[in-house]
Amino acid sequence: MMGHMADHLAGTSDATRAVHAGVPERSPYEPPFPGPVFTSHYHLPGDPAGAPYTYARDGNPTWTRLEDxxxxxxxxxxxxxxVTFASGMGAIAAxxxxxxxxxDAVAVPSDAYTLIGGVLRDQLEAYDVEVRAAPTAGDAQLALLDGVRLLWLETPSNPKLDVxxxxxxxxxxxxxxxxxxxxxxLATPLGQRPLDLGADLSVASGTKAVTGHSDVLLGYAVTRDESLAARLxxxxxxxxxxxGPMEAWLAHRSLATMELRTRQQAANALAVARALRSRAEVAGxxxxxxxEDPSHARAVAQMSRFGCVxxxxxPSKEFAERFLAALRLVDDATSFGGVxxxxxxxxxxxxxVPEGFIRLSVGVxxxxxxxADLTQALERAAG
Known part of the structure; x- marks a missing residue:
């Protein structure tokens, strides 16, 4: 497959690009945004070499539009x-x-997403891959790079938000x-573009802010190197x-509002963070x-918006649990990036992390x- 580049989107803003990316050219009497293609196979006469679609495990037009x-x-x-996958972990593992x-040796953040340091690390070591780890903060992974085949970065890190x-x-x-x-x-492609900053691959869980409605599991990896894409x-x-085609279609549909959602979420998150800093019950x-955040200077240098987390x-595990139980607008849930x-x-x-450590995903x-909801929950937890 050729790398995708939509000429008609050249020079457009992120908001316009998010609305139109991957949408097929206008065709008389056809829907502007085609529905998902449900099939397990395709009509495939003759030699399959060069056929755009051969079998549904290899490709689907719904994936293609989303991947574009x-x-x-x-x-x-x-x-x-x-290249899209069934989940973010599917993309990471791939x-x-x-x-x-x-x-081989791989360098990873010691403060990365939990499954990187747990299940996936164990699997890599079982395959005789050396896993080296250092914190995200201070670019500490620089000390791990001699002899490494792959450097894995997570920035901002989840959940500590180092950059x-x-x-x-x-x-x-x-x-x-x-x-x-x-x-x-966490950053999304509208907040940070790793390929422009020198990375070979940008990988993400599309489950989070990219789709934003907490109803899809999806992952993806993007590279400018066709040989890497072919391996994936x-x-x-x-x-x-x-x-699944339905998940891919839902994800693509959700991209049209991504700029609006993530812009509002980033603004809301900053407002909430400022309010929390004034509370005596809240630390760190x-x-x-x-x-004043320790990561702010680095974030400003490479991010255009700072995320929803x-x-x-x-003060304690018990305080945190009382706080979470008292929230009225905020769900107690393990994902982030939703509206x-x-x-x-x-x-x-x-x-x-400390027992009372809270990761808050701010919606729209x-x-x-x-x-107001966070304040009343803090007061009830303290009362």
């Missing part, structure tokens, strides 16, 4: 190749397990012959880690958009209403 859109959003103006071989310098780390990794992948889930497609075909408020610490706000105590998953509700 994601490539356009992650790499506007430069041809790129997107990148790591298709690129790494026994005897590393993608351009600096990618340049150092490339000098040593390593590939660089960035988990761009082969891995997807071999393992069957494919997205983190959000990259706060000027705010993290903070309450409805959610929060959870991350220690329940074994994250290396009125920020004054969210601040």
């Amino acid at each position: 859109a994601l490539a356009e959003l992650e790499s506007p103006g430069t041809p790129a190749h997107a 990148v790591m397990l298709s690129l790494l071989r026994p005897g 590393c310098d993608i351009r600096r780390l990618a340049a150092a990794a490339h000098e040593r012959g390593a590939l660089v992948a960035v988990d761009n889930t 497609r082969l891995w997807r075909k071999t393992t069957g880690a494919i997205p 408020v983190r959000h990259p958009g706060l000027p 705010v993290s903070f610490t309450l 409805r706000s959610s929060a959870e105590r991350r220690g329940r998953w074994g994250d290396e 509700e009125d920020p004054a209403d969210l601040v």
Whole structure:
């Protein structure tokens, strides 16, 4: 497949690109946004070489439109190749397990998403892959790069919201012959473009803010290197880690509002973070958009918006649980990026955080209403 680049979107804004990316050209009497294609096979006469679609585990027109859109959003103006998966972990596992071989080394953040440091690390080590880990903050992974085949970055990190310098780390990794992948889930392609900053792959859970409605599991990887994309497609075909056509269609449909959603969520998150900083019960408020945040300077240098997640610490596990139970507008849930706000105590998953550590995903509700809800919940938890 050729890398996607939509000429008619050249020079347009992110908002326009999100609405039109991957949408087919207008055709008389056809729907402007085609529905999902449900099939397990295609009419396939003769030699299948060169056929755009052969079998539904290999490709689907609904995937193609979504992948064109994601490539356009992650790499506007430069041809790129997107590969979608059944979940974010499907995309992460495809990148790591298709690129790494026994005897290789991979550098990962020690504060990455829980399954990176748990299940996936165990699987890699079982395959005789050396896993090296260092924190995101301070670009600490620079010390791990000698002899590494793959550098995996997650910035901002989940859930602590530290930020590393993608351009600096990618340049150092490339000098040593390593590939660089960035988990761009929290930032989204409208907040950060890792490929423009030197990364070889931008990987994300589309379950989160990209789709934004908490009703789809999806993952993807985008690269400008066709050979890398081909390896990911082969891995997807071999393992069957494919997205359903309905999920792909829902995800593509949701992209049209992504700029609106993520812009409002980022503004709301900043307002909430500022309000939380004034509360005596709350410690360690983190959000990259706060000027006083330790990650702010790095975030400003490589991000155009700072995401929907705010993290903070309450006095104890019991206080945090009372707080979560008292919330009226905010769900106690483990995902983030949805239009409805959610929060959870991350220690329940074994994250290396204080027992009262809260990850708050800020939605598109009125920020004054969210601040009022958080305030009353804090007061009830303290009372």
